[in-house]
């Protein structure tokens with residue numbers, strides 16, 4: 001099993017945006033950044049993440065680690081919007 005770097009607010013997406021406010025939750029942090037979870041969108045306003053941190057939840061929502069897939073981004077050129085970054089030293093699930 002590989003460690004999964006937790007994805008956080010301001011971490012990048014393949015569409016060129018970052019995961020951003022609003023987030024699903026506002027009080028669970030990693031490296032002083034809000035932890036991303038299932039359904040969090042990018043700053044384009046779409047691209048909802050698919051939570052992938054095995055049995056790690058924030059407020060009962062599955063956490064998203066780096067390599068989480070994303071839904072289609074709002075910008076048609078971008079396609080889906082999986083993560084491109086995660087924490088350098090905080091890991092979740094597998």
Ligand SMILES: [Zn+2]
Pocket residue numbers: 013015016017042043044045046047073074075078081
């Ligand atoms: Zn996007």
